[in-house]
Every structure is written in structure tokens, then in C-alpha cells.
Amino acid sequence: MDMLLNPLNRRHRLRHDIPVVPGAFPLVGHLPAIVCDLPRLLRRAERELGSHFWLDFGPAGQLMTCVHPDAFALLRHKDVSSALMEEMAPELLAGTLVAQDGGAHRQARDVIKAAFLPKGLTQSGIGDLFAPVIRARMRAWRDRGVVPILRETADLMLKLIFRLMGIPAQDLPGWHRKYQQLLQLIVAPRIDLPGLPLRRGRAARDWIDAQLRQFVRDARAHAARTGLINDMVSAVDRRDDVSDDVLIANIRLLLLGGHETTASTMAWTVIELARHPELWDALVEEAERVGAVPTRHADLAQCPVAEALFRETLRLHPATTLLPRCALQELQIGQRRIPAGTRLCIPLLHFSTSALLHEAPDQFRLARWLQRTEPIRPVDTLQFGTGPHVCIGYHLVWLEMVQFNVALALTMHRAGVRPRLLSDVEKGRRYYPTAHPSMTIRIGFS
Numbered sequence: 001m002d003m004l005l006n007p008l009n010r011r012h013r014l015r016h017d018i019p020v021v022p023g024a025f026p027l028v029g030h031l032p033a034i035v036c037d038l039p040r041l042l043r044r045a046e047r048e049l050g051s052h053f054w055l056d057f058g059p060a061g062q063l064m065t066c067v068h069p070d071a072f073a074l075l076r077h078k079d080v081s082s083a084l085m086e087e088m089a090p091e092l093l094a095g096t097l098v099a100q101d102g103g104a105h106r107q108a109r110d111v112i113k114a115a116f117l118p119k120g121l122t123q124s125g126i127g128d129l130f131a132p133v134i135r136a137r138m139r140a141w142r143d144r145g146v147v148p149i150l151r152e153t154a155d156l157m158l159k160l161i162f163r164l165m166g167i168p169a170q171d172l173p174g175w176h177r178k179y180q181q182l183l184q185l186i187v188a189p190r191i192d193l194p195g196l197p198l199r200r201g202r203a204a205r206d207w208i209d210a211q212l213r214q215f216v217r218d219a220r221a222h223a224a225r226t227g228l229i230n231d232m233v234s235a236v237d238r239r240d241d242v243s244d245d246v247l248i249a250n251i252r253l254l255l256l257g258g259h260e261t262t263a264s265t266m267a268w269t270v271i272e273l274a275r276h277p278e279l280w281d282a283l284v285e286e287a288e289r290v291g292a293v294p295t296r297h298a299d300l301a302q303c304p305v306a307e308a309l310f311r312e313t314l315r316l317h318p319a320t321t322l323l324p325r326c327a328l329q330e331l332q333i334g335q336r337r338i339p340a341g342t343r344l345c346i347p348l349l350h351f352s353t354s355a356l357l358h359e360a361p362d363q364f365r366l367a368r369w370l371q372r373t374e375p376i377r378p379v380d381t382l383q384f385g386t387g388p389h390v391c392i393g394y395h396l397v398w399l400e401m402v403q404f405n406v407a408l409a410l411t412m413h414r415a416g417v418r419p420r421l422l423s424d425v426e427k428g429r430r431y432y433p434t435a436h437p438s439m440t441i442r443i444g445f446s
């Protein structure tokens, strides 16, 4: 891996007085190291260059990356814009709420946010909708004995998010493949030739959008149906300032946000349970005491171990590692003044695993959650961002992760088996555009 970090052992240059991390490749910049070896890249840059440095995101250009603790607060700063998201991946994010600022963003978010709060989730009975799907999948894993864990959790998460949206779940592996091709648009060189990632990503986007357009047409034709797509279509049809293209782009974003990140978190949870038998025992004890998969937010307090497992897994393996932003005005970050127009990268991964926030940050410790007495603060959920764009799915993820953890423990323990790791975890692990373990990692239940 060392050759990805600085292949020719170059010295750094300065740009606006801030060092550029050496070792960028032509065309793809630091992307190979960002994708495959981000923690070491960030640690090495901080050690050798300090808290502010430029990383080269290949086709998306250079972003001033800042590991100073002030940088996380930029996500709440009024003079910081999310429009850079769209610039970096126009085919994927144009028109979506995650790339908007101010009033336009608030309006788009208002259309869906209530459905994702605990009250909205309870009212629409999401927990009852999800529990049988999760239990059935756990039984299938138990019967199969060995599963490729990320492939399975991605399939399960797509099934759940399709249920939430109220759309038929057909050909889920096909959808997952298309979403992976779509994500490649964030890092794809801008070379538009058959077989290359840009062309494949665009074709995947067109395929997904054609399906979504059909779902929207169905929602309009059967207005009495339930599900989030119906609610979004009704909300959009009551206004005249939102086009169908924007509606489709936001549904595409929800499906992406709703499955890739949570699938990775679920897969990491099973991997950690397989690596730490004492965690498994604690989870089983709690699940047997509770006796059933919880279905409402109000019941989650009965499952502190399952909840701590979700928080600690995400802390060590945040699914979203980097957030791009742009400075609209001159900003002070740490000891430096950053000119207006600077493109910024906020490294969530760095803060999530920082010794400034956590004792022994590299260790998996449920105790840091189980023994805390103060309430959860924004910095404890930084893996979901903060400020106006804070993840809309946080309460949903919390519910489904606890449901998943309890269902896994109950099903496997009652069959007399526990998870075992059958592959090398470090091989093939990725950190960007989303972070996840390798697709090939297998878990046995024996």
C-alpha cells in the first residue's frame, strides 16, 4: 500500500500557503490512496504537514482538507455551501437536496423530513413493516450457514428501503449493481468511452431514473396507496415549483442514502461480533432478556447493548468518510484564514476515530456508550454530519440497526450457532465514495 501514498517519494509544494500532499498521480490525483488507504493518508499528512493540507480528488480537483477540530463546525457555518457536491458529481447529485443551500434546501427537506422523525416512523408502522423482513433474512442466513456478508446486507437494506418507499422489490441485486456503478461517477475520470466508468455510471443513472419515473406514474395513478413515494408525489403535486426531474433526483438520493451506508454498517457489525466473542455474548444475553425484536422507538431503551453496538460500529467504521463544502466568504479555521471560494473537505473519518474525542480510539469498546451518563451530543453522531444537512435517516438507521442486532442474536443463539469470520477483513476494504468492507468477506454461522 505504501506506493499509493507517495509513489516517487516527492516533497510537498504549497498552494495559497498550504501544503499539497505529495504523491498525486496524473488524472486520478490521490484517489487511489483516498479510496483504499484513507486513514493512513490522513494520519501521515497530519504528521508531516500539519492540520491543513490539499488533497487531489482527480477529476474533482483539489480540496483543502482540515483535521483541526474547528473543521467539523464548518458544517453548521452559514458561509459554507454544499453546492460543491453537485459540481463533483453532477450526474448523481444535480437537483438533490444534499447539494442545495438555504431556503431551497429547507423547502426540499420539508417535503420528506417528518416521515423520518420517530413520530413519523411510528405513525407509519415502519418497525412492524421491517421486523418480519429482517427475521426472515436471519433465518435464511442460519439455514445457509455461510454468507457473503456485504452482498447480503445490501440486498436486505434495499428490500427495507423499497418497503419504506412503497415500491415493489424486484431484482434487488440488479438495483445494487446499478447503484454501485452510479457511485463510481464520483471518482470516474471524465472520459466518455464505452465500457469506462463514466459511460457505465450514466447508463446506470438512466436505468434507475426510468424505473423511478414509472413508480411516480404508478403513485399518481393509484393515489390511495401508501408509502413515502406517494407522500412525496402528493407534496410535489400541491406545489408548482418542483419539477418531476427534481422529485426523481431526490428519490434516487433517498434510495442511495437509505441502503449503501446502512448495509456497510450492518456488515461491519457482524464482522465485529465475529471478531469479539464477548460482544456476541453480551448481545445474546440482552436479546434473550428482551425476547423479541423491538418495533417502536420508545422500545429501544430496553436494548442498550444493541444500541451501543450500532454507535461503536459506526464510530470505528463511518460509512461516509469525507464531506465536500465550499467557503462562500473568507473563513478562520484553526490558526489559518481561508480565502472565499476555497473548496473544502471535512474528514468525518478523522474526527470519528480521533484521540481528541475518544480514549483509545482504535479499540472497539461498548463501555464508552454503556457507561456514559450524559445525553448523546451532535459530536457523538458526527458520522451523520451536523447542521442543516444532518442525515435525515438517523432515527431510521438507529431503529433498523437495533432491530437487526436483536434479530441476529435471537435467531442464531436459538439455533446454537454464532458468527465466525472466514475472510481477511483488511483486504479489499474501501473508504470512498462510501466506506465498506470487501464484497468478498464471508461470515459463517456455526
Ligand code: HEM
Pocket (backbone or CB within 6 Å): 075, 082, 097, 098, 099, 109, 161, 253, 254, 257, 258, 259, 261, 262, 265, 314, 318, 319, 320, 323, 382, 383, 384, 385, 386, 388, 389, 390, 391, 392, 393, 394, 396, 397
Ligand atoms: C449508517 C447509515 C447512514 C450514514 C452513516 C449516513 C450519513 C449521512 C451524512 C454524513 C449526511 C450529511 C451529508 C452532508 O452534510 O453533506 C447524510 C445526509 C443524508 N442522508 Fe444519510 N446516512 C445514513 C443513512 C441514511 C438513510 C437510511 C437515509 C434515508 C432513508 C439517509 C438519507 C439521507 C439524506 C436524504 C441526506 C441529505 C440530507 C440533506 O441534505 O438535508 N441516510 N447522511
